[in-house]
Amino acid sequence: MYKHKIVMGTDASKAQWHNPALDAPYNFDPELDHDIKVTHTNLANAEEALGTTMLQMTAEEPAFAHYPKATLASQMAGYPRTINF
Numbered sequence: 001m002y003k004h005k006i007v008m009g010t011d012a013s014k015a016q017w018h019n020p021a022l023d024a025p026y027n028f029d030p031e032l033d034h035d036i037k038v039t040h041t042n043l044a045n046a047e048e049a050l051g052t053t054m055l056q057m058t059a060e061e062p063a064f065a066h067y068p069k070a071t072l073a074s075q076m077a078g079y080p081r082t083i084n085f
Helices: 011-016 034-050
Strands: none
Touching: none
16 A cells, blocks of 8 residues: 555554453353263262273374274275276
8 A cells, every 4th residue: 555654553553453352251260060070070980980991082182093093005905996887
């Protein structure tokens, strides 16, 4: 833009481009629901009674990391390479 004046960092520009969502009060650490607390307790009791732990997924672990990885070649084993009509 020709002869356009860039205004950044002033009080007027900060007011113009202010994100109102940042002003909303939000609890980033809410207390767990009663049902969730009971489920955790029941799971701990079952693990103790059975002497084993259940499979727990974490954010760092992909959902299917414990399954062996299949390659396209192993998936296509037994299929014909060409189709004859």
